[in-house]
Amino acid sequence: xxxxxxxxxxxxxxxxxxxxxxxxxxxxxxxxxxxxxxxxxxxxxxxxxxxxxxxxxxxxxxxxxxxxxxxxxxxxxxxxxxxxxxxxxxxxxxxxxxxxxxxxxxxxxxxxxxxxxxxxxxxxxxxxxxxxxxxxxxxxxxxxxxxxxxxxxxxxxxxxxxxxxxxxxxxxxxxxxxxxxxxxxxxxxxxxxxxxxxxxxxxxxxxxxxxxxxxxxxxxxxxxxxxxxxxxxxxxxxxxxxxxxxxxxxxxxxxxxxxxxxxxxxxxxxxxxxxxxxxxxxxxxxxxxxxxxxxxxxxxxxxxxxxxxxxxxx
Amino acid sequence: xxxxxxxxxxxxxxxxxxxxxxxxxxxxxxxxxxxxxxxxxxxxxxxxxxxxxxxxxxxxxxxxxxxxxxxxxxxxxxxxxxxxxxxxxxxxxxxxxxxxx
Amino acid sequence: xxxxxxxxxxxxxxxxxxxxxxxxxxxxxxxxxxxxxxxxxxxxxxxxxxxxxxxxxxxxxxxxxxxxxxxxxxxxxxxxxxxxxxxxxxxxxxxxxxx
Numbered sequence: 001x002x003x004x005x006x007x008x009x010x011x012x013x014x015x016x017x018x019x020x021x022x023x024x025x026x027x028x029x030x031x032x033x034x035x036x037x038x039x040x041x042x043x044x045x046x047x048x049x050x051x052x053x054x055x056x057x058x059x060x061x062x063x064x065x066x067x068x069x070x071x072x073x074x075x076x077x078x079x080x081x082x083x084x085x086x087x088x089x090x091x092x093x094x095x096x097x098x099x100x101x102x103x104x105x106x107x108x109x110x111x112x113x114x115x116x117x118x119x120x121x122x123x124x125x126x127x128x129x130x131x132x133x134x135x136x137x138x139x140x141x142x143x144x145x146x147x148x149x150x151x152x153x154x155x156x157x158x159x160x161x162x163x164x165x166x167x168x169x170x171x172x173x174x175x176x177x178x179x180x181x182x183x184x185x186x187x188x189x190x191x192x193x194x195x196x197x198x199x200x201x202x203x204x205x206x207x208x209x210x211x212x213x214x215x216x217x218x219x220x221x222x223x224x225x226x227x228x229x230x231x232x233x234x235x236x237x238x239x240x241x242x243x244x245x246x247x248x249x250x251x252x253x254x255x256x257x258x259x260x261x262x263x264x265x266x267x268x269x270x271x272x273x274x275x276x277x278x279x280x281x282x283x284x285x286x287x288x289x290x291x292x293x294x295x296x297x298x299x300x301x302x303x304x305x306x307x308x309x310x311x312x313x314x
Numbered sequence: 315x316x317x318x319x320x321x322x323x324x325x326x327x328x329x330x331x332x333x334x335x336x337x338x339x340x341x342x343x344x345x346x347x348x349x350x351x352x353x354x355x356x357x358x359x360x361x362x363x364x365x366x367x368x369x370x371x372x373x374x375x376x377x378x379x380x381x382x383x384x385x386x387x388x389x390x391x392x393x394x395x396x397x398x399x400x401x402x403x404x405x406x407x408x409x410x411x412x413x414x415x
Numbered sequence: 416x417x418x419x420x421x422x423x424x425x426x427x428x429x430x431x432x433x434x435x436x437x438x439x440x441x442x443x444x445x446x447x448x449x450x451x452x453x454x455x456x457x458x459x460x461x462x463x464x465x466x467x468x469x470x471x472x473x474x475x476x477x478x479x480x481x482x483x484x485x486x487x488x489x490x491x492x493x494x495x496x497x498x499x500x501x502x503x504x505x506x507x508x509x510x511x512x513x514x
Contacts, residue, residue, distance in 0.1 A: 004321050011324070014331075022337075030346065031340070042330070042353075042357070053370065053375075060380050072387065075394070182498050183389065186389070190382070190385065197378065201379075228386075329435060348447070354489075381488040385492035385495055392503050
C-alpha cells in the first residue's frame with residue numbers, strides 16, 4: 001500500500017510540474033489559464049496529501065475558484081488584441097538564464113529546508129493552545145499568536161483594491177453572446193448556499209479547518225456568481241460609504257485589536273487575559289467580510305459605478 | 315474494502331493525467347474548459363476517498379468547496395472569455411476525427 | 416465488516432467505472448457536443464454512486480446528507496455549464512459532427 005501512496009505522490013508532483021510549465025509557456029493564453037485552474041485544483045489535492053486541510057480549503061476556494069474566474073474574465077479584455085503566437089521570451093536566451101537561476105533557487109530552498117529547526121514550533125503551540133481562545137491550532141496562530149501576519153495579508157489585499165479603484169470606473173461587463181435563462185436561475189439557486197457555506201466555514205474555524213480566509217473567499221465567489229448571473233453592483237453616491245467601510249473593516253478591526261493590547265499596557269496583539277475568544281470571534285467576522293468584498297472588488301476591475309449609470313455606459 | 319481506496323484514488327489521478335491530453339490538444343476553447351470541469355469531479359472523488367482513508371471528516375469540507383465553486387469557472391468562461399473571442403479564431407473543425415462527407 | 420459497509424463499498428466501486436467512461440468519451444468523441452454528452456451524464460452518475468456509497472458506509476446520516484449536497488451541487492454546476500456551453504457553441508457556429 002505504501003507503494004501505491006508513493007506512486008500517487010509522484011504522479012501528482014509530475015502533473016503539477018507539467019501544468020506549471022504549460023501555464024507559463026503555452027502560446028495560447030486560454031490554454032495557459034485553463035492549465036493554471038487545473039494547477040490550483042491539483043495543488044489543493046497536494047495540500048490534502050500534506051495533511052494541511054486548512055491550506056487545502058483556502059487553495060480550493062481561492063486558487064481553483066476565485067482566481068480562475070478572475071483570470072478568465074481578464075481574458076475578455078485581452079481577446080480583442082492580436083493573438084500572441086510567440087512565447088513571452090526567446091527560448092534560446094531563456095535556457096541560459098532560467099536553468100542556472102532555477103538551480104540556484106532550488107539549492108537555496110533545499111538549504112533553507114535543511115536548516116529548519118527540527119521539531120518546529122508545533123509543540124509550543126499545542127502547549128499554549130488552551131490560552132489562545134480557540135481549539136484549532138491554525139486559527140490560534142492566524143488570529144492570536146501571529147495575528148500581525150494576518151493584518152499584513154489583509155493589508156496587501158486592501159492595497160490591491162485601492163490600486164484597482166485608482167484605475168478608474170469598472171468597465172461595463174460583457175453581454176454573453178447567447179444569453180441563457182439558466183444563468184439568473186443558477187445565481188438565485190446557489191447564492192444562498194454560498195452564504196450558508198461561508199457562515200459554516202467561519203464557524204468551523206474555532207475548532208477545525210476553516211476560518212476567515214476560506215469563508216471570505218467563498219462569500220466573494222458567491223458575489224462573482226451573482227455578477228455573472230446579471231446582477232449590477234452600484235453605489236448610491238460618489239462617497240462609496242458602505243463599500244469603503246466594509247473593504248477596510250478587517251484592517252481597521254485588526255489594527256484596533258493590536259493597539260488595544262498596547263494601550264492596556266501589554267504587547268502589540270496581546271489580548272487582555274480571558275478575552276481572547278471574543279476578540280478572535282470579532283476579528284474572524286470582520287476579516288471574513290472584508291476578504292469577501294475585497295475579492296469581489298478585485299473582480300470588478302475598477303470603482304463600482306453610481307446607481308443608474310449602467311444604462312448610460314452600455 | 316476501504317484498503318482498496320488508495321488504489322482507486324491513484325487510478326482517478328491517472329484519469330486526470332490522461333485527461334490532460336484534451337487540454338493539450340483542444341481544439342476549441344470549450345474542449346479545454348470541459349476537461350477542467352471533468353478534473354473537478356475526479357478531484358472531488360479523490361478528496362472524499364482520502365477523507366475516508368485517513369478518517370478526517372474536515373476533508374469533506376474541501377470537497378464541498380470544490381463542488382460549490384465548480385460552476386464558477388465554466389460560467390465565467392462562457393459568459394466572459396468565450397463570448398469575447400472572435401468567432402472564427404480558435405474554433406477549427408475537429409482535426410482528430412475524419413468528418414463524414 | 417457490517418452489511419452497511421459492504422453495500423457502501425460496492426456502490427463506490429460501481430461508481431468509479433462511470434468516471435473512467437466519462438474520460439474515455441472526453442478523449443475519443445469527435446466534437447464538443449458529444450464530449451459534453453459523455454461528461455455531463457457519466458461523471459455525475461459516478462460521483463453520485465460514490466457519494467451515496469461513502470455516506471452509507473460511514474453510517475452517519477449527517478455525513479450522508481452532506482455528501483448528497485456535494486453531489487447535488489455538482490449536478491447543478493455541470494447541468495448549467497453543459498447547457499451554456501452547448502448553446503454558446505451553437506451560436507458561434509460550431510457545427511455538430513456529421514452535419
